[in-house]
Amino acid sequence: MTTTAPRSLRVGVLGCTGMVGQRFVQLLCRPGQPHPWFVLTGLGASERSAGLQYGAASRHWTLPTPCPAHVAAMTMRPCDPASFTDCDLVFSALDSSIAGTVESAFAAAGIPVFSNSKNHRMDENVPLVVPLVNPEHLHLVAAQQREGKSKGFIVCNPNCSSTGLVVVLRALDAAFGLESFIVTTMQAVSGAGYPGVSSLDILDNVIPYISGEEDKLETEPSKILGTLKPDHSGIHPLPIKASAMCNRVAVIDGHTECLSVRIRQRDVTSAQVQAVLENCALPRPSTCSVAHLPTLGENFKPLVAFPETQHDRPQPRLDRDLGGGFTVSVGRVRPCPILDFKMVLLSHNTIIGAAGGALLNAELAVAMNLISAQ
Numbered sequence: 001m002t003t004t005a006p007r008s009l010r011v012g013v014l015g016c017t018g019m020v021g022q023r024f025v026q027l028l029c030r031p032g033q034p035h036p037w038f039v040l041t042g043l044g045a046s047e048r049s050a051g052l053q054y055g056a057a058s059r060h061w062t063l064p065t066p067c068p069a070h071v072a073a074m075t076m077r078p079c080d081p082a083s084f085t086d087c088d089l090v091f092s093a094l095d096s097s098i099a100g101t102v103e104s105a106f107a108a109a110g111i112p113v114f115s116n117s118k119n120h121r122m123d124e125n126v127p128l129v130v131p132l133v134n135p136e137h138l139h140l141v142a143a144q145q146r147e148g149k150s151k152g153f154i155v156c157n158p159n160c161s162s163t164g165l166v167v168v169l170r171a172l173d174a175a176f177g178l179e180s181f182i183v184t185t186m187q188a189v190s191g192a193g194y195p196g197v198s199s200l201d202i203l204d205n206v207i208p209y210i211s212g213e214e215d216k217l218e219t220e221p222s223k224i225l226g227t228l229k230p231d232h233s234g235i236h237p238l239p240i241k242a243s244a245m246c247n248r249v250a251v252i253d254g255h256t257e258c259l260s261v262r263i264r265q266r267d268v269t270s271a272q273v274q275a276v277l278e279n280c281a282l283p284r285p286s287t288c289s290v291a292h293l294p295t296l297g298e299n300f301k302p303l304v305a306f307p308e309t310q311h312d313r314p315q316p317r318l319d320r321d322l323g324g325g326f327t328v329s330v331g332r333v334r335p336c337p338i339l340d341f342k343m344v345l346l347s348h349n350t351i352i353g354a355a356g357g358a359l360l361n362a363e364l365a366v367a368m369n370l371i372s373a374q
């Protein structure tokens with residue numbers, strides 16, 4: 001099978017007016033460089049936006065590139081499957097208060113859903129996929145299709161802080177065996193959506209609480225780093241102990257995380273850990289090549305490891321756009337006097353941590369022949 005043949009699937013974006021929804025529009029409709037496989041056909045958000053043109057409904061445009069004129073002129077639809085029957089798949093960037101039921105309704109109606117929301121992430125037969133880490137988990141969708149008697153399904157990407165974290169943890173687990181970790185996050189304001197945290201709360205400040213976040217960082221990595229059961233009915237989670245502390249900081253985009261790990265292998269040096277991170281490669285599932293997905297350029301690197309000489313990296317302003325926002329970065333690798341090693345990592349929360357991750361998951365599903373035109 002090939003992952004490079006041109007395709008033309010019609011896609012919708014649910015929750016298209018928000019921080020993540022706008023990223024979907026940007027990634028799908030780059031000026032002069034439309035997505036080679038996906039044509040943006042349907043846009044949906046709340047009843048407040050239905051019937052408006054996208055340009056008017058998304059008037060709080062938050063990205064530095066303008067909204068493409070042809071998208072600004074599209075008419076918004078309500079988020080029900082009957083309004084998206086012309087779409088072969090949908091991306092969901094819906095508020096979690098509504099995402100659970102809406103996404104289930106689309107899957108039941110036969111429309112595959114690639115979701116950013118937390119609602120279905122830990123469902124037994126829903127794959128929780130970071131394409132740079134566990135692409136083979138996508139095979140779980142067959143169990144959903146059997147159960148729901150529908151060609152629809154739901155694929156989730158994890159919490160935006162879990163995403164960068166598991167790219168690093170996977171490399172360490174594969175090389176040395178991972179036993180436990182402690183992570184402290186410094187999360188950008190774009191993670192809270194629009195309008196998010198008030199400027200009077202966040203300027204000149206750090207807020208040491210993000211509702212529900214620590215629990216996700218302590219549970220999602222075990223599922224993502226787990227093993228697909230041989231009958232593709234679920235995941236055996238990786239047994240790891242985890243502790244997370246999450247903070248909101250006055251950064252626009254890019255989540256920074258201080259990580260300490262305990263590994264199983266003894267007598268490992270910092271130089272060996274550094275070498276493993278520097279040589280981190282894309283996973284190679286048997287069914288397709290992640291390296292040939294159209295959104296990832298030639299020679300894409302999932303992880304950039306800064307050497308000891310660049311001891312003040314990664315930094316969000318300098319490094320969040322590495323690899324177009326799809327590359328995770330790590331630095332300051334050194335021994336930890338309590339666990340074994342400590343380091344700092346960074347990932348773009350609305351690109352690889354949200355819309356970009358879901359876009360790669362959909363490309364992967366197409367490459368694995370899990371999706372057909374309606």
Ligand SMILES: NC(=O)C1=CN([C@@H]2O[C@H](COP(=O)(O)OP(=O)(O)OC[C@H]3O[C@@H](n4cnc5c(N)ncnc54)[C@H](OP(=O)(O)O)[C@@H]3O)[C@@H](O)[C@H]2O)C=CC1
Binds near residue numbers: 015019047092095099
């Ligand atoms: N921001 C980030 O870094 C990340 C976000 N996520 C998740 O992605 C999802 C979107 O996040 P984000 O873009 O930040 O959120 P925003 O608050 O910026 O956007 C929410 C979107 O949901 C729509 N919406 C709200 N209520 C309803 C409703 N009742 N029916 C239909 N649509 C509705 C809004 O439409 P309208 O404009 O019409 O109100 C808007 O399009 C959330 O579930 C979030 O948890 C996941 C990873 C990272």
Ligand SMILES: N[C@@H](CC(=O)OP(=O)(O)O)C(=O)O
Binds near residue numbers: 116190192349
């Ligand atoms: N809570 C994350 C973003 C987010 O929406 O996460 P989740 O999809 O897990 O609720 C942040 O604030 O940065």
